[in-house]
Amino acid sequence: MARPPKLDLPLRDGVAASALACPPGHWALVLDFLAERLPLVGRGDWAGRMARGDVLDDGGRPVAPDAPYRAQRRLYYWRWLADEPIVPFVSRILHLDDHLLVADKPHFLPVTPKGRYVQQTLLTRLRQETGLAALSPIHRLDRETAGLTLFSVQPGSRDAYQRLFREREVEKVYEAIAPWREAVGPEFPMAYASRLEEHPVDFMQMRTVPGEPNAVTRIAVLERLGIDRARYELRPETGVKHQLRAQMCALGRPIEGDRIYPVLRPVEETVDFSCPLQLLAREIAFVDPLSGQPRRFVTSLRLTGADEGLSQAVAAPER
Template sequence: MARPPKLDLPLREGVAASALACPPGPWPTVLDFLAERLPLVARDDWAARLQRGDVLDDTGAPLTPDAPYRAQRRLYYWRWLAAEPEVPGQARVLHLDEHLLVADKPHFLPVTPTGRYVQQTLLTRLRRETGLADLSPVHRLDRETAGLTLFSVQPATRDAYQRLFRDRDVEKVYEAIAPWRDEVAARLPLSYDSRLEEHPVDFMQMRTVAGEPNARTRIALIERLAADRARYELRPHSGVKHQLRAQLCALGLPIEGDRIYPVLQPVEDEVDFSRPLQLLAREIAFTDPISGQSRRFVTSLELAGSIAPG
């Protein structure tokens, strides 16, 4: 039997409904299925959500805690956390048209819901502000990185913008504050090529290995800030995970505030928002795939160049 078409449900507090397919299985009730399939949410929490009518079937009808499990359908629910770290800073919309939204992301704010963040994400904040339920990121920035982020407004043209990044038809410019080293400064500007792969033990890190380069960045000096610090311009020509952070670290210039390079720091129970990673997505330029117009966007944010290394 074919499943009914996916429901178009409204946002709740900026969060879109998540759909969960129901395979054949032994679960007596929907509650039993949810508690086993999504165990990061406690069974009592699922029961409370069902009691509130926050879990729907594929007709849009709310389900009760004792609702029998039925395979070959979808369930719908909205991600919600009882408590989230309050991330400072504002998500500022710089551009909005019928196809594209460009926003500035503050440091520490994830782009999309993940782990212990749902409301405190750029996507949720923008959906709440604009009411655009179909808003979806075209590319991602690390949670620790600030600056320009692009979002697709409608599904019909989403792939055209995503293809720009897949095909590397986007010019990206970053800024970073990192140590000053005479031996590196004497070589600037330079094009730095390396091969980066995920670390076999510290999965959060990328490491430099021998082999054909898969990461290239143009590095230039913007200004020397003090005897031991400087501001650098970074122009990546590829999009490997943690490329800028790993390559600068390999040059002996780990970015200030980096908790992953050169040494992976333990996860903090409480995030220290006073020491952000000094990395900023400053500019982005491309030919719009829909209008053919040349576009260039520049962030309204700045790095705190006065922060002293710790």
């Protein structure tokens, strides 16, 4: 028997409904299935959600805590965390039209819900602010990185924008603050090419290995910051995971505030907001796939350096 089409359910506090398929199985109750399939929520929490009408069947009807389990259907629920860390920095919409939203993501804020973060994500904040349920990221930034992030407004034009990134037709410019060594290392500006692969043990890290380069970045020095620090401009020509962080570390210039390179530090229960990663997605440019017109966006954020506090939002017009 074919499952009914997915429901188009409204946002709740900016969070879209998650759909969960029900396979054949041994569960007597829907509650048994949810508690086993998604155990991090907890059986008691699932029972409370169901009692409040926060779990729906594929007809949009609330599922009671004592409802029998039935396979070949979908269940719907809205993710919510009781003890979600608060990210005390503001996101900002820089541009919005019928197809594209461009926003500034502050440091420490994830782009999409994952793990410990649901409400405290850029996507949820933007959905709350705009009411656009179909809003979806076109690309991603690491949680620790600040700056420009693009979102699709309509599903029908989403792939056209995502294709720009897949086919490397987007010009991206980053800034970073990192060590400066007067007489050590390469001369700048330079094009740095290397081969990056996931570390076999520390899966969070990428490592440099022999072989044909798969990561290329153009690096220049924008200004010296005292004796032993500098502000760098990074223009990635490829999009490998952690490319900028791993390559700057390999050059002996790990980006300030990096908790992954050169040493992977343990995850802390309490985030130290005073030491952000000094990496900023500063500019992004491309030819619009719908209008054929050139587009360029510039962040409103500036790196101030880990010893001077957090990145500050200042006015920077779209160009």
